[in-house]
Amino acid sequence: MKHSKPEALPPPPPVIPFNFAPAKVDQSNRRPMARSEIGTKGQRISLLTNHFNVAFFNEDGNPVESKGIGRRLLDMVHKTYESEMGGKEVAFDGEKTLFTVGALPGTKLEFIVVLENASSNRTIRGETKRSRRLPQSKPYKVTLSYATKIPIQAIVNALKGQDSEQFIEAMRIFDVLLRQHAAKQGCLLVRQCYFKNDRRNFIDIGGGVMGCKGFHSSFHATQSGFSLNIDVSTTMIVKPxxxxxxxxxxxxxxxxxxxxxxxxxxxxxxxxxxxxxxxxxxxxxxxxxxxxxxxxxxxxxxxxxxxxxxxxxxxxxxxxxxxxxxxxxxxxxxxxxxxxxxxxxxxxxxxxxSLQCYTKPLSNSQRASLVKSRQKPQDQMRALMGELKQSNYDADPLINATGITISNTFTKLEGRVLDPPKLKLGSGRYLVPCGGRWSFNNKTFVEPTRITHWAIVNFSSCCDMNTLRRDLPRCSQAKGLDLDPPSAVIHENSQFRCSPAHVRVDKMFETIRQRLSSPPTFILCILPERKNSDIYGPWKRKCLVDLGIVTQCIAPIKIDHQYVTNMLMKINAKMGGINSLLSIEFSNAIPLVSRTPTIIFGMDVSHGSPGRADVPSIAAVVSSRKWPQISRYRASVRAQSARVEMIDGLFKPISHDKDEGMIRELLDDFYLSTPKLKPKNIIIFRDGVSESQFNQVLNIELNQIIEACKFLDEQWDPKFLVIVAQKRHHTKFFQANSEANVPPGTIVDNKVCHPKNNDFYLCAQNGKIGTTRPTHYHVLLDQIEFSADELQELVHSLSYVYQRSTTAISAVAPIRYAHLAAGQVAQFVKFDDMSDTASSHNGGDAGGFTQLAKLHHKVSNSMFFC
The missing domain is CATH 2.170.260.10 (paz domain)
Structure with a gap:
């Protein structure tokens, strides 16, 4: 097989009619939209949630936390000068801010306190340890200066749906109160979670690592009022x-x-x-x-x-x-x-x-041990109620001084269970998923592809090749997939098994060139380890960037019919096929989407390991193609400055007529994959951002997308729908007197939702292990004007178009695909020699933007990430 240098990407065709006169984009300060209505569809269901109502009894309030010597100093100040401080309880945020309930006697107070040297008398998680050294004393001067007043009325106004500049600060104060309350008990604090030094809470997961069970607590403004949200939490700690x-x-x-x-x-x-x-x-x-x-x-x-x-x-x-x-x-x-x-x-x-956080990635066995420790819904409810009683917040002097009382019962609310969407399979068959699941047993893919001239390469010494070669053609035929026999089955030469990963990959491709007369269209790669294989990164990079070969990596422990079916689902999607479609997608009956050319974006950013500031973050945007379908996607991936969440590569004009941004790339593909139509509706699903970043999504990222559209055609004015999906929250739903999780399709848009903004919770998935965590969707902007029911059913349906599995997934497929694309590129990029394959602008132009080696044009339009 002859090999030459990777082909250069051809210049992009002028697919969309251009008008290069720069157009002004509306730079107005967009804010998340308000809710106009709630949904009505679905079967009603009574639920409980882990929010506890908080009642106010006065109009002033304030908070706490601590770290380092600051807490010791302020504790000593309060103990020594309590009368001079007017008998006020104080709360410290761990930095430079002290809070009190009501004013201190003066606007500037100075105190002198003496502390024993920290090296001679150490407090570790609530236990005082004395050393053999004689204590040494050191005087400190503490100055308290008045800064501002934060009224609780700001929270009251927010509960009424009124905007308040002081609301966020007031909420921060109350959360600091919770952290200080936990700190006084000697807990390990990790953001708003706390973990007690009690061996009964430790789970040994191997590798010198323990899971430490604790709790999350935070205050929220909701439709039903102010509430305290308590949830179970687990952090990884080093085994003492x-x-x-x-x-x-x-x-x-x-x-x-x-x-x-x-x-x-x-x-x-x-x-x-x-x-x-x-x-x-x-x-x-x-x-x-x-x-x-x-x-x-x-x-x-x-x-x-x-x-x-x-x-x-x-x-x-x-x-x-x-x-x-x-x-x-x-x-x-x-x-x-x-x-x-x-x-x-x-x-x-x-x-x-004890109680030291472990931040390194976990192994498969460690993750499996954690999964086994997950609590069922009723067990979790008992744990939460027990912690609420044990915490005894009402006895905390400072919390008590704010004039709030916390209910000791779960909040009751009403949810709705949406019907699952009907799916279209092959041979004209339809099915309705049951319990968020379905099966391909005795069924075929709706659009199976044909695979010719492909190869199997084997880096593993223990894979059951006989079973694989027997079951693969049998199963592919049953699913309608036209799979030719492999052109070659190539085993790694044993003399290279101890070589570096990139050497093993290069040697394997040398063998492929010798065995095959032309490059294969697809390679099935058998890895030696299931996860974190050193070979995975360089192998993917070689195939997807250098050679343009679609590849599927596996590392089977046991090969059976179900394993092969799952593998074929990924292969079919990567090679251009479709496993299943929504019935309403097939019949062009999706409200608003099927009538008007619509593109769907999923956006996510993958960051390096904690503390790795030298590793760039990877941003990925996937887009739907071949409208009116919404089950096919392709991806555009860029690197950017480390730990930066906002995507800065959406619009990158490099001349008056050339834009190398991600959105232009995806819009060109949409135009080519449809009958040369420009989308009139653009739906954006964004993952991985907090509420404090919503305005940046609307005013930075959305502006880039609008500019990319205007750069292509000044007269082009599509309508936008922007939705943020959050998984990292702590709201859970329970069925009273039931050990089961809430049924798949459960949706909640009342009581615990935002008092003003348009948001809802959806449990699309079937939670078989532990307690289901819903996805929290925030509708930031809707110019398309979906009704509440239309939008919620669209989001629910997009949880059923994920081509890798036969289950409804917890978040919409475009977001999951963006996560996969960013994660996969991050895997093979970390094996690159960045000095050779990428260039970065350190703190200079383009905001630290880093260029990646582009995907080969043969695979750039594929679902390589599937």
Whole structure:
């Protein structure tokens, strides 16, 4: 097979009629739209929700939180000068703001307090630990200056649907109150969640990691009034104990000789330890480059002279502290303290303290252990009620001083269960999903594709190839898929299995070139590991960027009929087929969408691991194609500055007649995939943004999309529908006296929704494990003028067009596809040498925008992400 350099992408055809005169885009400050009506369709259902009503009894209010020495200082100020502060309870936000209920005696107060040195008397999660050092005292001057008054009336006004500039600040104050209440109990605070140091809440999930069960609490303004939202939450923590024991378990090795110290350094950085028997606490900043026996430091012989000697860490602890080091001598020391004057401590004299967050990715087995620990609805309700009673918020002096009381019963509300949409399958068959699920048993795909000249490559030494080669043609024929026998089945040469991943991929393609006379149209790739395989990234990049070959990766533990069916569903969609359609989509009966050319966008951004500021974020936008269908999509992907949520690559004009933005690329595709029509309606589903970013979506991202449209044609004026989907919230719904989750299709647009804005909750999926989390949809803008029922049924239906599965999914398919596209490109981009394949503008023009290697033109229009 001859191979040349990857083909250059041809210049985009002038598909949409141009009018290059720049047009002005309305830059008015758009705000989320108000609700005009609620939905009526669906069967009524009585529900309970984990919101607890909060009643006001006065008009002033205020909050708290803490971190570092700030809380200790202010606690001492309040304790020492309570009368001078007018007997007021105080709340601290952990930064520079202190809140009180009512005014202090003066607008500027100054106090002097004395604290013992933090290194001699440490408080760790509510437990005071004393060291053998004598306490040292240090005076501090604390100045309190009046800043502003935040009235509770701002919340009252918001509950009436009135805009208030002080509402967000007032809500922040109440949430700070909850954090301070938890901090007083010695809890680990993670945003609005808190976790108690109680081993009954710990779940050992392996790898030196534990799941720690806790709770989320936050106040909300809703249609039924002010409410307290309490939810169960789980965070990952490092297993406390000896550092060496943690490393052995984390790296799954049997002895200290097998530890990967480079990996250990990354894992241990910023974790806190206690040294014994001295009981001193430190933060790890790294590992020594030399062993304990070789690492030296300068030791003064006494405190009065300047004479110092160089001594090894091993000598110091053996000779001066009489420690018998059993195994640390020949391994690195922990480095603590400051970089300029580090302190070295042998490994065996350190142990990790409790309640420290673990932020690294979890393995499959760890995730499986977490899934097993999920609570059923009734168990979760009992846990929430027990925590509400145990927290006893009414006894908190500061919360009590605000004049609010919190109900001790779940809020009752009414929901509706929407009927599932009818689906169109192959051979003229239709079906109605039951319980949010359906099956392809004895059924065919609605639009099966034909696959010729394809190959199987095998990187695994344990895959059951005989079963795969037997069941694959049998199952594909049953689904209507025209699959020729593979042109080649290529096994990896065993001599390369220990080579770096990119070498293994290159060697495999050398073999493919030798075995095949021309490039295959499709490759089925068998990986050695199910998840996080090093081969996955470079393999995908080679296929999708360099060669333009559609590929499906698998790593089966057990191959059966269902596994092969699921795999064929992905392959059929990637190769241009469709597994199922909505009946109303097939018959062009979707309200508003089927009558008017409409394009649907799904938008999401994938970020690197926490703390990786050097890894760009990946933005993805998927768009529907071949209108009036809404089940086919393609993706446009760009890199941008790390940790930036707003997408800045939607509109990128580089000359008076050329735009390299994502929207232009997708609009061109829509124009070509339809009978040369421009969409008159543009529906946008945005994932991953918080309420504080809604205005940015409307006034930054939407403006880019409008500018992209105007750049193509100044007279083009499509109508927009903008919806944000949120999964990271804590509202849950329960059926009273039932162990079951709410049925799929359950929708709620009253009581716990926003008092003014247009939003609703939808549980489209069938929650078989744990307690179902609904998706919270916020309708920010609707120029198309859907009725409430039309819009809610469209969103519900879009949860059934996901081509990868035979279940309704929790969020609409365009959003899930955008998430997959961004995640897949992020996977193969991290294996790129960014200096060769990408260029970035560090803080300069284009806001840190980074260029990615483009997808090969042969796969750019495919559902490669499916």
């Amino acid at each position: 104990g000896k550092v060496v024991d943690f490393l052995l378990e984390n790296q799954n090795v049997c002895c200290i000789k097998e530890i990967d110290w480079l990996k250990a350094k990354r894992t241990l950085k910023n974790l806190r330890i206690k040294t014994f028997p001295s009981n001193l606490y430190y933060k790890i900043i790294g590992l020594s480059e030399k062993t304990c026996r070789e690492q030296t430091f300068s030791l003064k012989k006494n405190n009065h002279g300047d004479e110092a000697i160089n001594i090894t860490v091993y000598q110091y602890f053996v000779e001066y502290h009489h420690k018998h080091l059993e195994y640390s001598a020949d391994y690195p020391c922990l480095v603590v303290g400051k970089l300029k004057s580090p302190t070295y401590i042998p490994l065996e004299l350190c142990e990790l303290i």
